[in-house]
Amino acid sequence: MERKLVVSSSPHLKSPEDIQSIMVDVLVALFPAALMAVLLFGYRALLTMVIAMLAAMITEAIILRKRNLFGDGSAAVTGLLLAMTLPPAPPWWVTVVGSAVAIAIGKQVFGGMGNNIFNPALVGRAVLAVSWAGHVAGDVWLRPAPFNFAADMVTEATPLVTRDASLTDLFIGTVSGSLGETSALALLLGGAWLYYRGHIDWRIPGSFVAAVFIIGIFDGGPAMGGLFHVLAGGVLLGAIFMATDMVTSPVTPAGKLIFGTGCAAVTMLIRLFGAPPEGVTFAILLMNGLTPLIDNLTLPKRFGEVKKRA
Amino acid sequence: MGIEVKECMSKRTFSGGVHPGYFKDLSSGKPVASARAPAQVIIPMHQNIGAPCDPVVQAGDEVKLGQKIGEPKGFVSAPIFASVSGKVMRVEPFNHPLGNPVLAVFIENDGLDTPDEGMQPHKPLEALSAKEIIQISKDAGMVGLGGATFPTHVKLSPPPEAGIDTVIINGAECEPFLTADHRQMLERADDVVYGLKGFMKALGAARGIIGIEDNKPDAVASMEKAVAAGKGDDDIVVYPLHTKYPQGAEKMLIKAVTGREVPPGALPMAVGVVNQNSGTAIALAEAIRLGKPLYERVVTVTGPGIRETANLLVRNGMLVKDLIAQCGGMTDDARKLILGGPMMGLAQPTDAVPVTKGVSGVLVLTGEFVSNLPIASCIKCGKCLDACPMNLLPNFIGSASEKAMIDLAEKYGAMDCFECGCCTYICPAKRPLVQWIRIAKGEIGARRK
Numbered sequence: 001m002e003r004k005l006v007v008s009s010s011p012h013l014k015s016p017e018d019i020q021s022i023m024v025d026v027l028v029a030l031f032p033a034a035l036m037a038v039l040l041f042g043y044r045a046l047l048t049m050v051i052a053m054l055a056a057m058i059t060e061a062i063i064l065r066k067r068n069l070f071g072d073g074s075a076a077v078t079g080l081l082l083a084m085t086l087p088p089a090p091p092w093w094v095t096v097v098g099s100a101v102a103i104a105i106g107k108q109v110f111g112g113m114g115n116n117i118f119n120p121a122l123v124g125r126a127v128l129a130v131s132w133a134g135h136v137a138g139d140v141w142l143r144p145a146p147f148n149f150a151a152d153m154v155t156e157a158t159p160l161v162t163r164d165a166s167l168t169d170l171f172i173g174t175v176s177g178s179l180g181e182t183s184a185l186a187l188l189l190g191g192a193w194l195y196y197r198g199h200i201d202w203r204i205p206g207s208f209v210a211a212v213f214i215i216g217i218f219d220g221g222p223a224m225g226g227l228f229h230v231l232a233g234g235v236l237l238g239a240i241f242m243a244t245d246m247v248t249s250p251v252t253p254a255g256k257l258i259f260g261t262g263c264a265a266v267t268m269l270i271r272l273f274g275a276p277p278e279g280v281t282f283a284i285l286l287m288n289g290l291t292p293l294i295d296n297l298t299l300p301k302r303f304g305e306v307k308k309r310a
Numbered sequence: 311m312g313i314e315v316k317e318c319m320s321k322r323t324f325s326g327g328v329h330p331g332y333f334k335d336l337s338s339g340k341p342v343a344s345a346r347a348p349a350q351v352i353i354p355m356h357q358n359i360g361a362p363c364d365p366v367v368q369a370g371d372e373v374k375l376g377q378k379i380g381e382p383k384g385f386v387s388a389p390i391f392a393s394v395s396g397k398v399m400r401v402e403p404f405n406h407p408l409g410n411p412v413l414a415v416f417i418e419n420d421g422l423d424t425p426d427e428g429m430q431p432h433k434p435l436e437a438l439s440a441k442e443i444i445q446i447s448k449d450a451g452m453v454g455l456g457g458a459t460f461p462t463h464v465k466l467s468p469p470p471e472a473g474i475d476t477v478i479i480n481g482a483e484c485e486p487f488l489t490a491d492h493r494q495m496l497e498r499a500d501d502v503v504y505g506l507k508g509f510m511k512a513l514g515a516a517r518g519i520i521g522i523e524d525n526k527p528d529a530v531a532s533m534e535k536a537v538a539a540g541k542g543d544d545d546i547v548v549y550p551l552h553t554k555y556p557q558g559a560e561k562m563l564i565k566a567v568t569g570r571e572v573p574p575g576a577l578p579m580a581v582g583v584v585n586q587n588s589g590t591a592i593a594l595a596e597a598i599r600l601g602k603p604l605y606e607r608v609v610t611v612t613g614p615g616i617r618e619t620a621n622l623l624v625r626n627g628m629l630v631k632d633l634i635a636q637c638g639g640m641t642d643d644a645r646k647l648i649l650g651g652p653m654m655g656l657a658q659p660t661d662a663v664p665v666t667k668g669v670s671g672v673l674v675l676t677g678e679f680v681s682n683l684p685i686a687s688c689i690k691c692g693k694c695l696d697a698c699p700m701n702l703l704p705n706f707i708g709s710a711s712e713k714a715m716i717d718l719a720e721k722y723g724a725m726d727c728f729e730c731g732c733c734t735y736i737c738p739a740k741r742p743l744v745q746w747i748r749i750a751k752g753e754i755g756a757r758r759k
Contacts, residue, residue, distance in 0.1 A: 006645050006680050007659050009745040011731030012652040013330045013486065013679065018738050019686055072686070114687030114739065201692070251692035251705065295706075302723050303561065303700040304571035 019113070022246075023073030025197045029190035030080050030241065036186040037179045040144040041088035042151055045179050051092055053079035055099035063108045074113050078102050081121035084180025084237055085281065086128070087140040089153065094135045098124040118288045119248045122281050129281065137276070141176035159232045160277040167223065170231035181237040184230075191240035200244040203253060207260030208239035215268040235267065238280035248288040254298035255291075262287045322521075323552035324562040326699040328732045330486050330555055330653065332525060337612040337619040338489040342497060344623045345609075345636055349419055351393050351627030352404050353379065354412040357667040358453040359460045360386030365415050371398045376426040376603050378451075379415050388461040388667075389451040393605040393625035396420040405663045407649045407656055414664070417627070430601045435508055438598070443512040450597035451604045451667075456480055456491075456558065456587035457650055459668040462594070465584055466512045472579040474513045478567055479506050481522040481529060481588040482551055482558030485651025488671045490608040491588045493621045495522065495529040498592050499536030505591025507544060508598060513584055518546040519567045520588075525553040555653060556730040560585050562699050574726045589670075609665060611637045615644030615674030624665050630672055631661040645680045648673040653731045686739035694733035694743060700726050704733030708743035711750035716757070719750035727751065 037045040056079030057069045070076060079099050086095060102124030110116040128136045141158050145151030158177050159165035165175045173183025181187075194200040209230055213222075216229030229235065243249060243263050250259050263283045270279025356362035363380030367373055373392040380390030396419045403411040432438065432446055448463035468474055479502060483491040495502060506518045520537070522530050533548045540546075549567050551557050561572045563585060570581040578585055589608060596602040605626050612619040617638030624633060630647070634640060648655040649669050665672075694704040702723040710718035724747055733743040 003640065003644070005647050005657070005659055005661075007657040008646075008680075009742060009748070010648075010652075010654050010656065010729075011735050011744070012646065012648055012655065012657065012673075012675060013735060014681060014683075014740065015328070015330075015736050015738070017736075018683070018740065019689060022689075022691070022738055112687065114689040198693070199691070246689050246691040249690075251690050251695055251703070299703065299722070300695070300701050302574050302702060302726050303565075304573040304576070 019072045019074070022199055023077050025194065025199055026077045026241075027073065027080065029193040030077075030084070030180070032186035032189040033084060033180040033183060033237070034080065036173050036183040037084075037088065040146055040173060040182065041142050041179065042145065042149045044089035044142075044153075047092075048086060048089060048095055048179060049080055049083040051095045052083035052086070052099045055079060055096040056082070056103050059100045059103040060108070063104060064112070072113060075103055078107070078120045078124075081241060082124045084241070085121065085125045085178050085234065086136055088142045088179045090135050090140065094128060094132055098128045101127045114247055116247055117291070118285050119242055119245045122242055122285050125281050126285060143176055144174050144182070146174060158277065160271070163228075165232065167227055167231060170228070175232075178234060178237070181234045184236050187236040187240055194240070194244070199246075200240070201253075201256055203256035204243050204249060204260040205239040207257045208243055208264045209235065211261045211264030212268060215264065219272060229268065229271070233271075233278045234280040238263065238267070238284055242280070242284050243287070248291060250291050250294045250298070252295055252298040252300055254300070255294040258294050258298065259287050259291065262290065321552065322549055322566045323554055323557065324565045324699055326697055326701065326732065327554040327556060327562070328697050328735050330735060333487045333612075334489050334492070334525070336487065337610050337621055338492055340489075340493070340619060340621050342490075342493050342608050342621045342623055345625070345628065345633060347394050347419055347421070347423070347625050348628050348632040350399070351417050351419065351625055352414045352629065352664045353390060353393065353417065353627035354404065354406050354414045354664060354666055355380045355390060356406070356412045357390060357459060357626075358388045359458060360384060360464075362412070363387065363390050365401050365413065367398050367401070367415060369398055369400045372396070373398060373417060374426040375423045376429045376605055378603070386461055386464050388448070388453050388463070389603075391451055391603040391605040391626070392417055392426075393627055394419040395422050395424040405660060407658065407663055407666055407669060409656075414627070428601070429603070432598050432601060435504065435511065435598060438511070440512045440514060443508050443598070446597050447512075447594055450593070450602070452590065452593050452597065453604070453667050454587055455589035455593060455607055455667065455670065457654070457668050457670050462586070462590060465586070466509065468513070468579045468584070473582050474515050474579060474584055475582045476517045476519060476568060476584075477506060477509045477513060477515045478563060478583060478585045479518065479520040479588050479591055480558050480560075480563055480585050481520055481526075481533065482563060483526070484523060484553075484555045484558040485653055485655075485671070486555070487612050487673050488610045488651050489612070490610045490621055490670055492526050492529050494592055494608055495526070495588055496532050499532045500540065501592040501595035502533065502588050503536045503540045503546065504599075505586075505594040506546065507540070508594045509584065509586050509591065510544060515584070516545055518544060520546070520548045521551050521563050521567050522548065523553040523557055524550040555732065556699060559699060559728060559730055561728075604667060607665075607667060607669070609633070609669055610671040612671065613674040614676045614679070615641050615646070617641055626667065627664045629661070630658070630663050630665060633665060633672060634661060634674070640674055641676065643676045644674045645677050646675040648675065653735070654729065683740040685741055688741060689739055691738060693736045693738065697732040697736045699730060699732065700728065702726055704743045704747065705741075707750060708733070708741060708746040711746035716750055716753045719747070720754050724750040725754055
């Protein structure tokens with residue numbers, strides 16, 4: 001027979017979606033928050049994001065000995081997510097170290113994409129927080145200067161410390177805080193895109209936010225307690241972009257609810273009773289460690305397993 | 311337009327599944343025509359799930375069209391018939407769609423189609439008893455024509471305590487590309503209804519349901535018309551179904567139209583239901599009305615690698631090579647030959663393979679469908695869990711099987727997988743999940759023996 005036929009196992013059709021297209025969708029989802037960061041904090045925020053992404057991509061390229069910087073896009077996502085958690089203008093080397101640690105220690109030592117236990121961006125953030133606390137916490141939070149691309153640097157305490165910010169400011173983002181966490185509006189837009197594209201499930205962000213809200217009510221009532229705790233600090237950034245990281249969060253529906261609720265509980269424990277004003281990073285990292293256990297305890301019922309004849 | 315409203319109104323479905331492209335326009339407008347009978351047919355002696363047949367003819371014998379040439383070797387089996395009249399040249403193993411060579415009867419066609427005397431019409435359905443209907447289906451060598459090829463008479467003989475109350479005609483045809491069932495529901499709706507009534511009578515079931523995906527509104531209309539025309543005391547309805555793969559999978563279809571879930575490891579009869587493909591219903595109608603055994607079937611010949619797509623009535627044992635030649639041949643960029651649909655069909659190493667009772671489609675794909683992407687690590691996106699109609703954990707089963715951790719694969723439900731391939735279709739890391747799951751199932755099955 002003259003023609004060579006390809007033989008392979010079914011199915012013979014494959015969805016066009018791949019890891020790279022998912023990562024591109026995440027970058028698109030982060031765009032509103034990134035744009036807001038530049039509008040509020042000027043060129044310094046842009047610089048931080050670019051440095052973080054480049055450092056992450058270069059670190060990964062070196063470790064994997066590959067020439068394609070972008071690759072599957074996951075390093076760019078990790079870099080951008082890390083930048084989102086940093087102050088708008090940390091020293092450049094702090095950003096570089098954070099990105100390098102995120103990729104090298106957070107991801108590649110475990111075997112790379114898909115095999116890491118902890119969210120790489122948050123590993124980078126956590127290492128910076130305990131190693132160079134003075135550069136990523138404390139007196140580093142720029143006062144937003146909307147539409148002023150190169151404003152003078154003026155720092156102020158964040159709303160989580162002062163407890164003095166209007167809910168409108170918190171929603172729009174015109175408060176001090178981490179580069180990408182201040183605007184609830186921008187983060188929700190990004191979340192809507194990820195949901196529309198089918199990359200996140202409602203359960204993790206939903207349970208995370210709902211539990212923060214409920215616990216927050218005991219710290220100042222529904223508006224200045226519940227809603228305040230949801231909008232201030234990193235809860236929305238964490239709930240929409242960090243806790244939903246596919247690799248490090250549970251896959252089972254029930255597991256996702258437990259995971260989100262756990263993230264909220266630890267976050268609020270740190271916020272209300274711990275020393276640092278914010279606890280999202282360590283809450284998610286702690287729950288990342290429990291992910292395999294949660295998955296195994298919440299295996300879904302198979303089709304037909306319980307229900308009998310209707 | 312009324313048709314469009316109907317298409318988005320159908321809520322009857324199951325949870326999970328995927329939405330591959332339909333690709334049905336390639337052949338859905340082509341009425342069923344008869345393929346020219348080839349000069350030679352090669353009829354394998356194993357064409358059903360269950361036991362094979364023993365050949366009852368030998369080289370040199372003259373056979374007639376519709377004459378029995380294979381005698382079943384067990385209860386779960388179905389006889390095999392000559393699809394042409396002519397002379398038996400030899401009986402020896404030959405290529406089979408399932409892979410391993412199978413003993414086959416080679417018949418040289420004399421071109422006369424001299425019918426076997428045994429092919430005589432039976433009494434009309436009204437005059438037949440349940441037992442007689444079952445015997446007719448058995449004598450006609452009927453098997454499920456959707457592709458699973460389970461002998462029909464076995465399905466029609468459940469233990470009395472099963473209490474079958476519903477027969478479902480599977481007209482979902484959820485596999486992309488395939489249009490054979492669609493065309494037959496348009497052209498032979500009366501026979502589908504007749505066959506359904508036969509199944510209901512054989513099983514003593516009061517209710518008949520015809521399920522059709524709502525991307526075939528013309529088939530829904532055609533079947534509704536036929537049901538209305540043949541209206542008797544029986545309770546037969548046509549249900550449009552949400553178009554989603556694998557809507558035509560047995561358990562998914564039952565869930566969609568009755569709400570009943572077949573328990574893991576059980577057969578549909580556990581919930582009082584028997585499923586039959588629409589083509590099988592037509593085969594029963596032909597067996598009763600004409601006394602015609604199952605020696606030909608409708609096959610969709612389609613795909614971007616086929617020059618002239620078609621829905622053809624094909625003689626059993628006709629080589630795919632000859633069939634494709636009648637459809638203008640393969641295009642120059644054809645790369646893959648699949649028997650069945652693109653989601654569950656079997657890729658063939660050669661086109662010198664006979665059409666059997668289970669071949670619903672001959673699909674030829676071109677290069678852009680034949681990707682060989684690198685396999686990445688599982689990123690735990692969970693898309694396979696959402697897609698799995700059986701609500702399993704395909705990523706965990708697949709990864710366990712990849713590491714030869716068979717016990718773990720079993721714990722995650724490997725044996726409940728019916729290999730629809732949704733997980734592999736959807737996986738962004740391009741992991742061959744269903745392939746690994748098949749390996750695990752094979753291992754687990756071997757251990758249980």
